[in-house]
Amino acid sequence: MGPVSNGADVSxxxxxxxxxxxxxxxxxxxxxxxxxxPTAEDVVQDVYASVHARxxxxxxxxxxxxxxxxxxxxxCRSVLRRRGVASRVSLSxxxxxxxxxxxxHEAMLCEDRRRVLQALALLPCRRREVxxxxxxxxxxxxxxxxxxxxxxxxxxSTAARGLAALARALGEQS
Amino acid sequence: xxxxxxxxxxxxxxxxxRVQDDALxxxxxxxxxxxxxxxxxxxxxxxxxxxxxxxASVALIAIAVVAVAGYLQHxxxxxxxxxxxxxxxxxxxxxxxxxxxxxxxxIVRATATGAVVTRVPDPVSPLPRGTGTxxxxxxxxxxxxxxxxxxxxxxxxxxDRTFYVVYGIQTVTGYGDLVIExxxxxxxxxxxxxxxxxxxxxxxxxxxRAGGSWVNPRIGGxxxxxxxxxxxxxxxxSSSSTTSDEILVIDTRTGSHAVWRGGLDRPNAAFAILGxxxxxDGRSLAFxxxxxxxxxxxxxxxxxxxxxxxxxxAQVRELDTTSAGGSLSSARLLLAQSARYPYIARxxxxxxxxxLTAILLSGPVPPGTGxxxxxxxxxxxxxISVGTGTVTATFFQGVDPVSVWSTLTADSSGRYLMLTHTxxxxxxxxxxxxxxxIDAGHFRQLPLNPDGQPVAW
Numbered sequence: 001m002g003p004v005s006n007g008a009d010v011s012x013x014x015x016x017x018x019x020x021x022x023x024x025x026x027x028x029x030x031x032x033x034x035x036x037x038p039t040a041e042d043v044v045q046d047v048y049a050s051v052h053a054r055x056x057x058x059x060x061x062x063x064x065x066x067x068x069x070x071x072x073x074x075x076c077r078s079v080l081r082r083r084g085v086a087s088r089v090s091l092s093x094x095x096x097x098x099x100x101x102x103x104x105h106e107a108m109l110c111e112d113r114r115r116v117l118q119a120l121a122l123l124p125c126r127r128r129e130v131x132x133x134x135x136x137x138x139x140x141x142x143x144x145x146x147x148x149x150x151x152x153x154x155x156x157s158t159a160a161r162g163l164a165a166l167a168r169a170l171g172e173q174s
Numbered sequence: 175x176x177x178x179x180x181x182x183x184x185x186x187x188x189x190x191x192r193v194q195d196d197a198l199x200x201x202x203x204x205x206x207x208x209x210x211x212x213x214x215x216x217x218x219x220x221x222x223x224x225x226x227x228x229x230a231s232v233a234l235i236a237i238a239v240v241a242v243a244g245y246l247q248h249x250x251x252x253x254x255x256x257x258x259x260x261x262x263x264x265x266x267x268x269x270x271x272x273x274x275x276x277x278x279x280x281i282v283r284a285t286a287t288g289a290v291v292t293r294v295p296d297p298v299s300p301l302p303r304g305t306g307t308x309x310x311x312x313x314x315x316x317x318x319x320x321x322x323x324x325x326x327x328x329x330x331x332x333x334d335r336t337f338y339v340v341y342g343i344q345t346v347t348g349y350g351d352l353v354i355e356x357x358x359x360x361x362x363x364x365x366x367x368x369x370x371x372x373x374x375x376x377x378x379x380x381x382x383r384a385g386g387s388w389v390n391p392r393i394g395g396x397x398x399x400x401x402x403x404x405x406x407x408x409x410x411x412s413s414s415s416t417t418s419d420e421i422l423v424i425d426t427r428t429g430s431h432a433v434w435r436g437g438l439d440r441p442n443a444a445f446a447i448l449g450x451x452x453x454x455d456g457r458s459l460a461f462x463x464x465x466x467x468x469x470x471x472x473x474x475x476x477x478x479x480x481x482x483x484x485x486x487x488a489q490v491r492e493l494d495t496t497s498a499g500g501s502l503s504s505a506r507l508l509l510a511q512s513a514r515y516p517y518i519a520r521x522x523x524x525x526x527x528x529x530l531t532a533i534l535l536s537g538p539v540p541p542g543t544g545x546x547x548x549x550x551x552x553x554x555x556x557x558i559s560v561g562t563g564t565v566t567a568t569f570f571q572g573v574d575p576v577s578v579w580s581t582l583t584a585d586s587s588g589r590y591l592m593l594t595h596t597x598x599x600x601x602x603x604x605x606x607x608x609x610x611x612i613d614a615g616h617f618r619q620l621p622l623n624p625d626g627q628p629v630a631w
Contacts, residue, residue, distance in 0.1 A: 019201055020201075023195070023198060023201060024193060024194075024195035024198060027193050027198055028190035028193045029190075031189065031190060031192075031193055032186055032189060032190060037192075037193055040193070041198060041199050044201070045199075045201055048201050080271075112181065112185075113181075113184065113185040113188050113189070114185075116181050116182055116184075116185035117185050117186075117189055120182065120185070120186075131182060132186060135179060135182050135183045135186055136183070136186040136187065136190060163176070163178050163179065163182075166178050166182060167176075167178040170178065170181065172177055172178050
């Protein structure tokens with residue numbers, strides 16, 4: 001997925017439209033990686049501005065969403081590193097639950113889900129990303145490979161290892 | 175689908191469902207031009223100027239080592255440096271994210287090759303430890319709410335041997351005190367044990383998680399005087415501050431603190447201090463003052479200090495640190511943003527105090543380059559005479575489209591500079607950096623860890 005040579009293929013308005021259409025989805029994706037909504041919104045805002053600034057070098061329009069998703073993933077990774085620890089995510093999930101504690105919230109995010117999210121957050125970054133893309137976005141191995149810039153085989157093995165680690169953490173037999 | 179897969183999918187969908195589209199903060203439309211940024215000719219061009227903070231948040235950091243020895247004198251007839259330097263520092267230290275643990279760590283690298291010389295273990299948190307850990311990197315243990323760890327936040331050095339690191343004590347509830355530690359490298363590059371600096375425990379800089387998000391303490395600058403006798407930090411003046419708006423100077427011999435705050439505030443503008451540098455006598459401290467108007471929130475969760483789509487102005491000032499503290503307005507004005515210098519991104523004072531080495535940005539990008547108009551076309555590293563305000567040497571010039579987030583550090587001689595600026599990667603859009611020499615305008619890159627952070631040089 002390289003940049004197109006002719007910037008006329010993609011217009012700034014199309015970029016805006018792409019983000020308007022997928023704003024919520026991108027924030028949700030970021031939330032699952034960074035653990036809290038304010039940071040997730042900032043991540044998407046950052047990506048939006050940066051993509052907007054370079055719209056004529058973006059990939060062809062049919063892969064624009066993949067490009068943006070990849071940018072969101074990379075930005076999430078950078079944010080976690082820059083702010084210190086990705087493992088904070090594990091705490092962030094807990095913090096988010098504390099901050100947003102409400103009957104409705106507690107009902108929605110029951111103990112079992114919380115355990116799963118905490119176990120997910122403790123996985124290495126790449127495994128977490130693969131699992132989120134696979135089981136939240138329902139992307140194929142090929143699509144995940146394109147976004148992460150790795151081979152489909154690596155996606156498969158990474159997902160398998162990630163699931164195995166999750167199963168162990170959750171006390172299941174994988 | 176296995177039971178694990180079912181549980182994972184259910185948990186992800188449920189967590190994601192908490193994000194409601196109608197409750198999202200609207201995306202900020204990149205449309206406001208920054209007056210100081212765009213010369214008059216730019217008004218005929220695109221007027222949608224994406225916010226500066228956005229460019230900063232793209233920040234893909236590249237670190238360059240600017241070698242000016244010899245070149246300066248030959249090309250620019252520059253005065254000799256205050257102290258002769260046989261060459262650039264042999265080592266430099268960075269804060270880098272560890273891909274395995276996802277923790278920040280202090281890493282010492284060799285200037286010549288960029289290779290890792292040593293990794294410096296984090297100090298033990300002074301807080302009581304419970305069982306378990308606050309942030310198990312890649313284990314499946316449950317985080318212990320009573321535990322804490324030390325996170326490196328900034329780093330500085332006076333040479334390539336003695337390094338100072340600001341650590342934040344991180345707990346489940348947020349950051350507590352800051353602690354300054356130092357270590358020294360042996361000739362073989364091995365670090366001594368960390369030692370806490372006298373007077374190096376700083377309270378009142380803690381942050382509390384907001385909405386589950388960790389917020390790093392604001393450190394706008396960190397510099398050690400050449401004799402290691404004083405350490406200066408740009409910090410928050412109060413818990414309500416959102417930027418680094420005061421200067422704290424620690425006397426490492428006595429442990430005493432002197433504080434300068436207030437006096438430079440402007441109505442409807444956010445004031446911040448970005449970057450500190452000492453003269454060789456350890457008396458004067460230069461800082462870059464920045465005002466963002468209106469005081470717009472600028473992606474604080476991503477660690478950006480850059481004005482978010484706002485009007486920006488800046489000054490370079492010199493503080494006499496021999497007093498016991500006072501107002502920032504007592505600092506002498508050395509250089510102000512102007513039509514001549516439309517964007518002073520960073521500035522360092524020379525060891526003798528007679529000149530500044532600054533990162534200047536100018537723009538805009540010409541049409542047809544494929545780069546957005548928020549990106550300044552030119553980045554220059556120049557020396558400016560304090561006496562005349564004129565450029566007396568140009569060390570580096572280049573096209574650097576999103577370099578609004580930049581840092582500049584100098585070695586103890588002032589001859590060798592390290593430039594931190596953005597590096598666009600259209601494919602990965604990720605933080606990258608590289609070390610290289612800039613010699614006569616030519617950048618020679620060295621291999622380096624791809625995820626850069628502050629650098630001590």
